[in-house]
Amino acid sequence: MIRLNLLPKTLRRRVEPGWWRLVASLLALVVFLTLGFLHYTAYTELSLAKEERDALRAEVEALKPFIAEQNRLVRERKALEALLAIREGLRKGFVPWSDYLAAFIGQIPREGGRFPVALRSVGTRALSEEEAARQAESGAFDGKRVRVEFSIQGEALNQAALVRFVQAFEASPRFGIEFQGASLDPNRGTYTFSARVGALGGEEGAR
Numbered sequence: 001m002i003r004l005n006l007l008p009k010t011l012r013r014r015v016e017p018g019w020w021r022l023v024a025s026l027l028a029l030v031v032f033l034t035l036g037f038l039h040y041t042a043y044t045e046l047s048l049a050k051e052e053r054d055a056l057r058a059e060v061e062a063l064k065p066f067i068a069e070q071n072r073l074v075r076e077r078k079a080l081e082a083l084l085a086i087r088e089g090l091r092k093g094f095v096p097w098s099d100y101l102a103a104f105i106g107q108i109p110r111e112g113g114r115f116p117v118a119l120r121s122v123g124t125r126a127l128s129e130e131e132a133a134r135q136a137e138s139g140a141f142d143g144k145r146v147r148v149e150f151s152i153q154g155e156a157l158n159q160a161a162l163v164r165f166v167q168a169f170e171a172s173p174r175f176g177i178e179f180q181g182a183s184l185d186p187n188r189g190t191y192t193f194s195a196r197v198g199a200l201g202g203e204e205g206a207r
Helices: 019-092 098-105 129-138 159-170 202-206
Strands: 118-127 146-156 176-186 190-200
Touching: 098 118, 098 146, 098 190, 098 202, 118 159, 129 146, 146 159, 146 176, 159 176
Parallel strands: none
Antiparallel strands: 118 146, 146 190, 176 190
């Protein structure tokens, strides 16, 4: 039997091919698989991140005793450094006066085992490093950087004894002298004088 459709083309029933359904199904499947893959990837990364976080927390907990011990050692080191700094400050400020006095007295020249120079007064003071540097730069004590200063007033039996006294400290590498003046007592023939004697710092000045 022959079937004829006499309706106009605009009113005729259109029969769509079936391939578009297949394409739509494949597209939906691809979208579903993509979403599933993305979800699986995100879930896997999240799980790995959680595992790493838990591992780090466990590591931190395991290291806490060591961290506490390290902090304790750091505190002890700082306390020891502070004590060492105090000791160093005390060492720098310490002056072995007995050694300096022994060296000073031993430098005074003698004649026949006796001192031709008698010291009436001896004043002592320690110089700071800054003051010692200023004095050395100004030429005091022949430019020597002294640590201890003796302010002396004395009496020499004669002029030769006074000259030998001054020369003894001028020629010594351990001392420097600033002669301030002398006056002659015509009745006794002795010389009254005053001077400043500087002793070098460290072992060199105390020997």
